[in-house]
Amino acid sequence: MQVTALAEALAGSRRSDGTISLQQLTDWLSRAGLEELSHALASLPERAGLTRNDASDGPEHAWF
Amino acid sequence: MRPTVPSTPGSEVASDPVRGPLREQLREILAAQPPVIRDDLLRLLGRPSYALHPDGPCRAGMMALEIHAAIRGEPAGRAALLAAAAVELQMEAAYVFDEVADAPPYPERGEDLALAIALLTLGTAAAVEAATGSRAPAQTLRPFCAAYGQACAGQYLDARLQRRGQATLEEALETTCLKSGGLGRFVGGFAARVAGAEEDAALFESFGGNLFTLGQLVDDMRDACAGGQASDVSQRKATLPVIFYGQTVDSPVPPGGMISPDIQQTYESSGAPLYAAILAQAYLSRAREDLSLLTRRAYAVGGLGRFLERVESDAEGILGAARLRLVA
Numbered sequence: 001m002q003v004t005a006l007a008e009a010l011a012g013s014r015r016s017d018g019t020i021s022l023q024q025l026t027d028w029l030s031r032a033g034l035e036e037l038s039h040a041l042a043s044l045p046e047r048a049g050l051t052r053n054d055a056s057d058g059p060e061h062a063w064f
Numbered sequence: 065m066r067p068t069v070p071s072t073p074g075s076e077v078a079s080d081p082v083r084g085p086l087r088e089q090l091r092e093i094l095a096a097q098p099p100v101i102r103d104d105l106l107r108l109l110g111r112p113s114y115a116l117h118p119d120g121p122c123r124a125g126m127m128a129l130e131i132h133a134a135i136r137g138e139p140a141g142r143a144a145l146l147a148a149a150a151v152e153l154q155m156e157a158a159y160v161f162d163e164v165a166d167a168p169p170y171p172e173r174g175e176d177l178a179l180a181i182a183l184l185t186l187g188t189a190a191a192v193e194a195a196t197g198s199r200a201p202a203q204t205l206r207p208f209c210a211a212y213g214q215a216c217a218g219q220y221l222d223a224r225l226q227r228r229g230q231a232t233l234e235e236a237l238e239t240t241c242l243k244s245g246g247l248g249r250f251v252g253g254f255a256a257r258v259a260g261a262e263e264d265a266a267l268f269e270s271f272g273g274n275l276f277t278l279g280q281l282v283d284d285m286r287d288a289c290a291g292g293q294a295s296d297v298s299q300r301k302a303t304l305p306v307i308f309y310g311q312t313v314d315s316p317v318p319p320g321g322m323i324s325p326d327i328q329q330t331y332e333s334s335g336a337p338l339y340a341a342i343l344a345q346a347y348l349s350r351a352r353e354d355l356s357l358l359t360r361r362a363y364a365v366g367g368l369g370r371f372l373e374r375v376e377s378d379a380e381g382i383l384g385a386a387r388l389r390l391v392a
Contacts, residue, residue: 001343003233007308010335018333019391040345045384 006037085140086125087116089149093186101182108179114159115152123279124247125152128255130367131268135259137364146194147258151251153187154212158219158247165223194258204257207265211250218243222302231302233311239302240280241273248276264361271354271368274347275375281344282379285337285386289328293321297331305340312336333389341386348376 009032013025022041029038080087094105109116115125128148132140140148160180164173195204221239225231231239252272256265284303287296296306298321312334318327331337351372358365 001237001346003237003304003343006342007233007311007339010308010339011312014335015391018389020335020338020389022390022392025390036346036349037342040342040349043345043349044341044387045380046387 002032002034002037005032005034009034009037082126082129083120083122085145086122086129086148086152089145090115090125090152093149093153093190097182097186101179104175105179105182108160109156115156122152124155124251125149127248127251127272127275127368127371128152130371131252131255132259133367134358134363134365135256135261143194143197143258144255146190147255150187150191150194150208151254153183153190154250155247157181157183157187158215161219165219191254198258199260199262203262204254207257208250208254211246211253211269214242214246215244215250218246225302226299229300231307233304233307236302236304236307240284240304241277244280245273245277248272248274248279251276261363264358264363267354267357267361271351271358274351274354275372278344278347278351278379279375281340281347282382285340285344285382288336289323289331292323295323297327298323304343305336308339309334309336335389337382337386338389341383344379344383348379 006029009025009028010020012028013021015021026038026041029035029041090109091106094102094109097105106116108114109120111117112119114120115122125148128151129140129144132144132147136144157180160176160183164176164180167173191205191208192201195201195208198204218239218241221235222243225235225239249269249272252268252270253265256262256268261268281304284296284301284305287301288303288305288309289295289297292298296303297309298318300306300310300317309331318324355365355369355372358368
């Protein structure tokens with residue numbers, strides 16, 4: 001998995017207000033040949049109805 | 065860490081037809097231990113999130129049983145239950161080790177390490193018994209030991225990177241793939257071989273490795289800022305989201321280890337949750353592809369598919385929340 005290339009793509013897609021451009025990130029990943037990561041980005045679940053608690057609630061040792 | 069919650073044996077076989085027999089098998093294995101350690105082992109596994117707690121997920125054992133069902137298409141017999149108990153015990157041993165490794169020195173540490181070694185040994189003994197009935201017991205057990213060795217290598221690398229600091233993203237990925245992915249490959253491969261699918265064991269290994277790597281990445285996202293001083297950001301853990309966060313230009317170390325709302329905001333705006341979510345989603349896609357291949361090879365993967373769906377469902381909230389920084 002191209003973890004450094006993905007980090008570079010995210011940094012290159014960041015706007016001055018701190019948001020990340022979906023279009024720029026998608027283009028960057030495609031240009032870099034990172035199709036697997038590009039597809040993963042497109043497949044992320046929609047954010048509708050989510051709250052910040054989703055990021056902190058969960059069982060201890062869910063996996064490790 | 066000391067085990068304090070008693071186990072609750074009962075008629076759960078009827079109430080939980082999959083976990084129930086697995087837990088009965090685990091209790092049977094532990095019951096043969098000397099009383100001086102047996103009761104503490106039972107109490108340990110009865111703690112929240114551990115195998116004998118009513119809500120314990122038993123992910124390793126459950127996946128082993130679903131793999132057996134996919135291959136054999138029949139209820140688990142003794143060998144399958146022993147194989148599931150074996151991988152569950154090995155994973156519980158890894159949990160205990162992980163807790164000890166993450167905690168500052170404490171008086172009962174030696175006892176807890178002894179409990180972890182006992183679980184490891186009991187798991188190995190159960191694996192030997194489970195493999196006895198397979199077509200080639202030695203060929204079943206050799207990968208069992210080799211694959212668990214990968215997970216141990218991951219534990220070692222994790223501890224070494226934590227001590228050294230300044231881990232790279234590649235090192236964090238290697239740790240994740242060894243430590244958690246290795247456990248998944250271990251579970252998938254051993255369960256498949258005990259069920260008689262030696263020729264496709266690598267595919268079941270791949271499925272398990274991708275699924276457990278996904279699970280670890282989601283855990284890392286969840287733990288980044290949760291738990292105050294125990295959070296991964298506070299401890300500068302060598303996880304992928306925390307290292308990504310550390311490489312951004314404005315990623316302050318929390319004063320006193322406390323995660324303030326500002327620190328949490330900085331973490332979220334760094335893009336670290338999105339970074340980890342994309343990687344997790346990629347491993348989810350790989351696991352789905354593995355499942356498709358298994359389907360094409362005529363395995364009855366219905367239960368395994370539902371297992372994957374449950375993992376997806378558990379991960380959906382945190383993966384979706386990672387999109388918050390994305391704009392069209």
